[in-house]
Amino acid sequence: MGHTPDSDPAAFLAGLPGNLTEPQIIGLTPLAATAFARGWSPQTLRTYIRNRYRADNVVSPSAVYRRILSRLPAPPRRAVARHARPDxxxxxxxxxxxxxxxxxxxxxxxxxxxxxxxxxxxxxxxxxxxxxxx
Structure with a gap:
């Protein structure tokens, strides 16, 4: 299955704050890929991570992202599906x-x-x- 640039786990991780190194991105890529496979969209996952990432208190961004990605809840439901009224x-x-x-x-x-x-x-x-x- 191909990835769009936004849903490619490595590209997604490289775009997060914290200046992750290439080895850190490689190590986190399976967690991000699992999140996408579970139904998280790049947009909602980015928002979820940014709401939990506090750059002023972080010594190791990689460790913070590993913790967040390994403890993800079920992905949020899409609001469009609940409120869509085609008729x-x-x-x-x-x-x-x-x-x-x-x-x-x-x-x-x-x-x-x-x-x-x-x-x-x-x-x-x-x-x-x-x-x-x-």
Whole structure:
């Protein structure tokens, strides 16, 4: 399996703070490769390490990285997967002004309501989208 430059364990380790030497990078490469294989992305792993690495107190960056990488928890879940809603239609043109991002509109009495054409939590949403798709 090929690595992109960002997911290559050696290149990833070389980009971390602490000026690791080549032998240190070689020694840490299996731990970084294991982290990537477990589902850590280079971005989330870099953030996780940087949140735990304090350069002002570190004598041996290699030892700190070895400790962090050997004690990694399960990788975080991707937020996109939890919040993805592919069935939300584009906003309709009935919204003007500051209510546009909220998908709300006013009824005849001036009360704010969810737009029945494009707000997925409106009680009339499914019914109105079914009639406009037909």
């Amino acid at each position: 939300i239609p584009p906003q309709c043109t009935d919204h003007l002004g500051p209510d546009l991002p909220m998908r709300t509109r006013e009824d005849d009495a001036g009360r704010v309501m969810k737009c029945p054409r494009c707000h997925p939590y409106s009680p009339d949403y499914r019914r109105s989208s079914a009639t406009t798709d037909a």
